[in-house]
Amino acid sequence: MYGECNHPADSSASCNRLGFLQKNNSLEERGMMGSSFKERASKNLLSCDNTGGDAHFRRTENDFSNMYARDLLPAKNGEEPTMQFLLEVVEILTTYVRKTFDRSTKVLDFHHPHQLLEGMEGFNLELSDQPESLEQILVDCRDTLKYGVRTGHPRFFNQLSTGLDIVGLAGEWLTSTANTNMFTYEIAPVFVLMEQLTLKKMREMVGWPNGEGDGIFSPGGAISNMYSVMIARYKYFPEVKTKGMSAAPRLVLFTSEHSHYSIKKACAALGFGTENLILLSTDKRGRVIPADLEAKVIEAKQKGYVPMFVNATAGTTVYGAFDPINEIADICEKYNMWLHVDGAWGGGLLMSRKHRHKLNGVERANSVTWNPHKMMGVPLQCSAVLVRERGLLQGCNSMCAGYLFQPDKQYDTSYDTGDKAIQCGRHVDIFKFWLMWKAKGTVGFEHHIDKCLDLSGYLYDKIKNREGYELVSEGEPQHTNVCFWYIPPGLRGLPDGQERQERLHKVAPKIKAMMMESGTTMVGYQPQGDKVNFFRMVISNHAATRSDIDFLIEEIERLGLDL
Amino acid sequence: MYGECNHPADSSASCNRLGFLQKNNSLEERGMMGSSFKERASKNLLSCDNTGGDAHFRRTENDFSNMYARDLLPAKNGEEPTMQFLLEVVEILTTYVRKTFDRSTKVLDFHHPHQLLEGMEGFNLELSDQPESLEQILVDCRDTLKYGVRTGHPRFFNQLSTGLDIVGLAGEWLTSTANTNMFTYEIAPVFVLMEQLTLKKMREMVGWPNGEGDGIFSPGGAISNMYSVMIARYKYFPEVKTKGMSAAPRLVLFTSEHSHYSIKKACAALGFGTENLILLSTDKRGRVIPADLEAKVIEAKQKGYVPMFVNATAGTTVYGAFDPINEIADICEKYNMWLHVDGAWGGGLLMSRKHRHKLNGVERANSVTWNPHKMMGVPLQCSAVLVRERGLLQGCNSMCAGYLFQPDKQYDTSYDTGDKAIQCGRHVDIFKFWLMWKAKGTVGFEHHIDKCLDLSGYLYDKIKNREGYELVSEGEPQHTNVCFWYIPPGLRGLPDGQERQERLHKVAPKIKAMMMESGTTMVGYQPQGDKVNFFRMVISNHAATRSDIDFLIEEIERLGLDL
Structure with missing residues (x-):
């Protein structure tokens, strides 16, 4: 009964070329000028070949390769291309949102500056005098997200600001649209x-x-x-x-x-x-x-x-x-x-x-x-x-x-x-914040905060007596910060002294680099005063769970085993 | 052949309750966990009652009144509600975008602070301890836009920043989603x-x-x-x-x-x-x-x-x-x-x-x-x-x-x-700007700028010898700024002197207030040095045309006739 897409469900790149909004049906377009985004999508979807009792999409390509920014609103007849283009963008963004919460997705796909500057396949950062097609613009949007960092991923612990709140996101989209x-x-x-x-x-x-x-x-x-x-x-x-x-x-x-x-x-x-x-x-x-x-x-x-x-x-x-x-x-x-x-x-x-x-x-x-x-x-x-x-x-x-x-x-x-x-x-x-407050209530923020602090307590309890860990400051965490050294097996026998400190100083940067290259998780580190590099774990992401804390510890131990 | 919506095409409020994504079909949902936003939309759309050869939507309501922020990702089974919610938000935003470019839409629907603070029907700015339903959140999104100002409207000339660039907008949506x-x-x-x-x-x-x-x-x-x-x-x-x-x-x-x-x-x-x-x-x-x-x-x-x-x-x-x-x-x-x-x-x-x-x-x-x-x-x-x-x-x-x-x-x-x-x-x-530059090329920005300056030249030529207008500074405009006094018929006979100046000082504020209350257009005014209030017209909106300039002049004359 359903029209089937002949491509892997998650391949948004190929899906793009199979977009369901059709071009070159100008009569139909004219009739739809007053209709909504959803209706527009639905009408296009339903313009199916129903012969034989089976519905199929008309697989007309959205030919974004021949469409340019100048074809969008306020261009004459620009409404239809505009809606098509924004629908494709939203498709890219919602795919990203879904994957952000999916633990089988990497936190990042790390590349060095020179690699990105030289240009990845199909992704060139250079600006030019002449316009690019909207097809290229959509590819650029996809690639920008691909080579970025998923700060909303449940295993991204690198900053004080983490997480991707859906209502907050909607609020930001609205703010951008209001543009004031x-x-x-x-x-x-x-x-x-x-x-x-x-x-x-x-x-x-x-x-x-x-x-x-x-x-x-x-x-x-x-x-x-x-x-x-x-x-x-x-x-x-x-x-x-x-x-x-x-x-x-x-x-x-x-x-x-x-x-x-x-x-x-x-x-x-x-x-x-x-x-x-x-x-x-x-x-x-x-x-x-x-x-x-x-x-x-x-x-x-x-x-x-x-x-x-x-x-x-x-x-x-x-x-x-x-x-x-x-x-x-x-x-x-x-x-x-x-x-x-x-x-x-x-x-x-x-x-x-x-x-x-x-x-x-x-x-x-x-x-x-x-x-x-x-x-x-x-x-x-x-x-x-x-x-x-x-x-x-x-x-x-x-x-x-x-x-x-x-x-x-x-x-x-x-x-x-x-x-x-x-x-x-x-x-x-203000708007995203106001909207989140409306949607969660004060109690929702309270729940979020209590949960994050509980998680940091869980981490603290987990590592305080665990072999290979030393806590940096005394006592239970006051906030969600838990600061600790991981001591690889090879360092555990060393007496405290300059050699041990020098070697320990290099542990966190090495583990962090391997984390980033494998893309599995991210956590910050730094020295402070006379203390050599240590990990600073913080939790502000409402998507993080105890299993993510467990994963972080396993990952540190996996990557740090031979240091 | 098409499913028809039994509501006015532009009534996004009622359309909302007829959203085409369905709730409570968990088996189907499970099968769709890996599918894209567009596929999701399409499958739901195509789950039509095909008996009798006619396709109809299943008009199951999206019951956002029983859904809350806590039901969205990262909640268990939160993917489907998240996609539903974001689709509704995008529907609201794209409706707004379309109307922004529609000259039959008002630039604003003016209310005084005390009116908005007292609360409009269904729109209450106060925050509370308990969460609101997502239905209310969607209503709030709609109302926030309704009582705001359409800064992208072709007849909004009030600020140096005007217009709503579609590629730039897409760039901002992506930036918000990347949240870094x-x-x-x-x-x-x-x-x-x-x-x-x-x-x-x-x-x-x-x-x-x-x-x-x-x-x-x-x-x-x-x-x-x-x-x-x-x-x-x-x-x-x-x-x-x-x-x-x-x-x-x-x-x-x-x-x-x-x-x-x-x-x-x-x-x-x-x-x-x-x-x-x-x-x-x-x-x-x-x-x-x-x-x-x-x-x-x-x-x-x-x-x-x-x-x-x-x-x-x-x-x-x-x-x-x-x-x-x-x-x-x-x-x-x-x-x-x-x-x-x-x-x-x-x-x-x-x-x-x-x-x-x-x-x-x-x-x-x-x-x-x-x-x-x-x-x-x-x-x-x-x-x-x-x-x-x-x-x-x-x-x-x-x-x-x-x-x-x-x-x-x-x-x-x-x-x-x-x-x-x-x-x-x-x-x-940076991203929206980079993306616009890619999409327009340097030549696209050049075209935009040349067009806006041409328009200001058109305005200048139109009013420089027109009865009832006095230009504030000498010569052709250097930028898109055109500064002028409008002299209502009742002031035209007055000799230059304090009385005329005092009365002229009140003209621009009065016309501006009437513009805002009728919602037809907006343009700035101010005094400068010893010069009494004058209009400052600026053009940076790529949607503005000569007809909009004509409209502004007609509107000033219509509103200022009896001052």
């Missing part, structure tokens, strides 16, 4: 309001009364952290905006030696100088020692410097450590310093009744960075900076450009957000 | 190389020998301009990175009084102070007067300040003016200042043999901002900053975070771009 800009209510009315409501909800979770305050979505946690430093400076020394840093005394800032490098980048960029960022010592679990902060504040004051800003990290990048916010807040209040909490990685735990205590004291912060694109599985990019005092963002950044923020518009222009930002145009990062 | 991050080759091998090749191509078009130099895609022109100021400071005073602005003398920067406000924002953010940004006078066409620059440089030096940076704008925001780059470059060389060209808006003209002369001298710049998301019709966001001297970006921004940029990876880590950026994670903005 966050700077004014005028051209993004719905998105601007969604941002406002979502930020309020996030501030409620931080614990600020009635969710009051301000905030903005920015292009990533580094920029969110940069905002916090700018706003703090504006609060204490507003004249720097007009007069520059010479209007302020020598300002110093404090952050953990384990904090994200974006605080340092902000100090370089904003004119403080990286030397005026003072690194704080941490305990064995990677948490700032409050007494060290106070000692360094006093020392700075004795030198005549002005301590202005403290960053407390909620979930450090490598160890996943949570700085003791309450103790740090006490010191900030005592010395009149701005307290920023960098919860880019750990902020998501605020959604979990079980784990949010790790951020106790966050409500005392003056500003908070929180990246839903990390622990909450929202597609990249989605980062918010929240500010407790209303008006500072605007005061710090506003330039009142008359051509964009006209005061004499017919609507309430307090909804125009552009002048709060350091950007002019600003990408719509 | 530009910071390392490791997780974005193809995108990193595409960025590298595309930046080189852009530098070739700027005219730097062999396209050498450096660059990065950033989250918009304001950030690209901020990069240029940071890099210039690093070039002349590298110790500011570590020691802060106190390590430099008092630095001054120069830019046109008509330049984009992002230069001023950068001066505030980076610690220069906005008072140290000196505004340059312009001629009647809005171009910087080079003699004014030189005079102000000399004056600053006499005060003991150090002139460091000059921004020349290639395509100002309001007038579309091109500053005389060569004359400005002469002065920069003479006084050893960094020359930045802000071509966010005008950079696209480099693709046109006919118009690129307007940027003559750009090859003498030290850095260039160029936003393909403006004049070249690439979806938002897509902005590049190009730097002539290699190594400065890296030197200025690198912090060498060991956990991200490990030197002992198995591939050539010079391809890791993250340490050049002020961001850590960085959205993939």
Whole structure:
């Protein structure tokens, strides 16, 4: 009864040439101009040869080889080619989505830069003066995905942002289609309001009364952290905006030696100088020692410097450590310093009744960075900076450009957000997040977070007494980070000393390279301080299960056996 | 022969409930686990009741009201619901795309903030603890688009970024699906190389020998301009990175009084102070007067300040003016200042043999901002900053975070771009642009640009002698900007003076408000200096035609008749 495709079901390359939408049936096309994508697909599908009681597709090829971008909308009669082309693209993308969740698919198909630059078969990165056919464009789409990395694969553990949320993905597709800009209510009315409501909800979770305050979505946690430093400076020394840093005394800032490098980048960029960022010592679990902060504040004051800003990290990048916010807040209040909490990685735990205590004291912060694109599985990019005092963002950044923020518009222009930002145009990062929140509810995020933390507990229990493993920091994981050395059998007998350290330093890079070349899984590694290269396992992917953790350990042992 | 839908063809809301993919046929589903999206659609479509020789759909409803996000992948048996859900989303999006190009569709369906916040029928922006059904999520997607603004509509002229490029859109959908991050080759091998090749191509078009130099895609022109100021400071005073602005003398920067406000924002953010940004006078066409620059440089030096940076704008925001780059470059060389060209808006003209002369001298710049998301019709966001001297970006921004940029990876880590950026994670903005370039060729961009400039010439010719119009700046448009006052009949007899000016100031806002409320078209307005509110018409949408220009003029006259 069904028309059968005479090609392997998963061969989307050949399937493409057998696309079921037909060309050159212009009468039919004309009749369909008002019809929907699904109807269009269905009508074409049903134009089957029904003689003999058996339905067959008309296997007319979609001849994309003779179609070009100029044939698509807004071209005359461009609607049909447009729908055909988008249907093919969606076919490629949904095939990719399905395979992403299929553990028999590789995480990546690794090639070196020179290999991709020389050009793989049929895939050439070079741009030219003349257009390529849409057939080539579709091939390029397929190849781009083929040679990329499946960051949503259940065995991709390489970054803090992993996973492929289907509702979030749908949200991003819609955002791209709406193709607008966050700077004014005028051209993004719905998105601007969604941002406002979502930020309020996030501030409620931080614990600020009635969710009051301000905030903005920015292009990533580094920029969110940069905002916090700018706003703090504006609060204490507003004249720097007009007069520059010479209007302020020598300002110093404090952050953990384990904090994200974006605080340092902000100090370089904003004119403080990286030397005026003072690194704080941490305990064995990677948490700032409050007494060290106070000692360094006093020392700075004795030198005549002005301590202005403290960053407390909620979930450090490598160890996943949570700085003791309450103790740090006490010191900030005592010395009149701005307290920023960098919860880019750990902020998501605020959604979990079980784990949010790790951020106790966050409500005392003056500003908070929180990246839903990390622990909450929202597609990249989605980062918010929240500010407790209303008006500072605007005061710090506003330039009142008359051509964009006209005061004499017919609507309430307090909804125009552009002048709060350091950007002019600003990408719509809110919709996917808002849509996911609607679809999952707060309880859905909570479930996701609790599950990921359970998994890291499972990994920790699995390796803590396992032969060949040494944990890098003490105690149970605070976040989903589990940092460990794998000691290959050949190193296990060696006495601790320089030779062992040097050899151990090379283990993680070698195993990682083999992982990538075999394409089975990916996990990060790095040295830290005087510690040689170790693996940093993190879990933020809602597709990961205990079996994937087991697989990772087996794979490390398989690849590391002979090192 | 065809199955017929018993609902209006364009009613996607009712169509949704008649989706052709069926639920609860688990045996069939199991057999389809390996099949493609199109096959899946086709098999479902063809599972028709063929008795009596007539094919009918089985009209089983997709019961999204009982489906939730948790039923989608990675849920067990989640593949079928995932494909169903994504198909419905694509149906909504393609319907939107088709309507965007349909002139009988409104540009927007305007509502005030309080109206949307109170909740429209079935559309509630509030977030809650419990999940919503996928049916509600699909309704929310539809409503989000319904109450938004069609920035791709042929009659949307409100911003510098307009239009909806189908290949670019496909590129964004793919980018969202790949959901990765530009910071390392490791997780974005193809995108990193595409960025590298595309930046080189852009530098070739700027005219730097062999396209050498450096660059990065950033989250918009304001950030690209901020990069240029940071890099210039690093070039002349590298110790500011570590020691802060106190390590430099008092630095001054120069830019046109008509330049984009992002230069001023950068001066505030980076610690220069906005008072140290000196505004340059312009001629009647809005171009910087080079003699004014030189005079102000000399004056600053006499005060003991150090002139460091000059921004020349290639395509100002309001007038579309091109500053005389060569004359400005002469002065920069003479006084050893960094020359930045802000071509966010005008950079696209480099693709046109006919118009690129307007940027003559750009090859003498030290850095260039160029936003393909403006004049070249690439979806938002897509902005590049190009730097002539290699190594400065890296030197200025690198912090060498060991956990991200490990030197002992198995591939050539010079391809890791993250340490050049002020961001850590960085959205993939390159793919849509690369794909469009492949699909259109350089000649396609050239055609697009020439066509838009022709259209602005058409508008200029149409209104320059037309009753009721006054042009704001002299001469033919330099870019697609055409700035004009519309003088309603009731004002035409008034003598020039305060009363006329005050009344004229209110004309553009009133007409704009009526346009938005009737939803027919959108065009920007603003005051500038001592000039009262005027319309700024810009054309970057490849869907716009002369008839749309005619429509705009008719609409202004219709709405402004009785003012």
